[in-house]
Amino acid sequence: MPAKPDLAKYKTIVLDCDGVVLNSNQTKVDAYFNTAKRMGGTDAQAQAFVDYHIKLGSIPRNDKIRHYITDIIHQPLTPELFQAFMDTFTVILDETLMQCQVAPALHELKAATSQAKWMLMSGGDQDELRQIFPRRGLDGLFELGIYGGPTKKNEHLARMIADGTIQFPALFVGDSRFDHQASTGAGLDFIFVSDWTDMPDWETYCKQHHVTVCHHLEMSLNEAFPSI
Known part of the structure; x- marks a missing residue:
């Protein structure tokens, strides 16, 4: 069983966005569904898009949109069609990302880990995140x-x-299988945040892989517990 992490030892803390810093996983699910519908898809095609998004977790949306075009609606992957999907998704998502909940006590956690430098690392579009986070003061x-x-x-x-941007010891805080695999594969420690995740059967995965779990981001300080 993994020991409760000592956050004071880390020089670098990397945080996922959706489901960790922002309560935006359902927002993303809705955006995929509504993008498919707005672009002429059926309900079944839109749900298949959502299912693929959830299956892939934190993989960037570019790959998911390419899959939707080629494997779900069976259309040629032209630059124009791909960009139309990207633009539609961005428009639908922008307003909801400005409104979704921020993790409680985020600033308190930052103050309590003042020895570490923080980094945000998301499967979401980088340019979009760099526009949204300043607008939200984060x-x-x-x-x-x-x-x-x-x-x-x-x-x-x-x-x-x-x-050398990431200094060790380093910690990744995420809520998906890919977060865990990418971070531990790179030598970072990992904490799984459970309450906002959309990962199916995360309990079984975390138990099988001895992943340390906490309910909320702010609980990572004192209430992280071994996998259940």
Whole structure:
């Protein structure tokens, strides 16, 4: 069983966005469904888009949209059609990301881990995140920067470990299978945040892989507990 983590030891803390910093997983689900519908899809096609999004977890949306076009609606993947889907998704998502809940006590957690530098790393679009977080007054929490798609998290981690941006010991706080696999594969410790995740059967996964779990982001300080 994993021991409760000592957050005071970390030099770098990397946080996922959806389901960790923002309560936005359902927001993303709705955006995928509504994008498919607005672009002429049936309810069944829109639900297949959602199912693929949930299956892939934190993979950037570019890959999911390509899959939807080629494998769900069986259309040629032209640059124009791909961009139309990307633009539609962005318009639908922007307003809801400005309204969704921020993790309670986020600033208190930042103050309590003042020895560490923070970084945001998301499967969401990087340019979009770098617009949303300043508008929500959250960008100042992440002195190491805000990173997202289309670059995958494991690729970001490899580059920033190589150039020294990420200093060890380092911790990744996420809510998906890919978060766990990408971070531990890169040598970071990992905490799974459960209450806002949309990962199916996360309890079984965390137990099988001995993942430390906490209910909320702010509980990572004192109430993280071994996998159930």
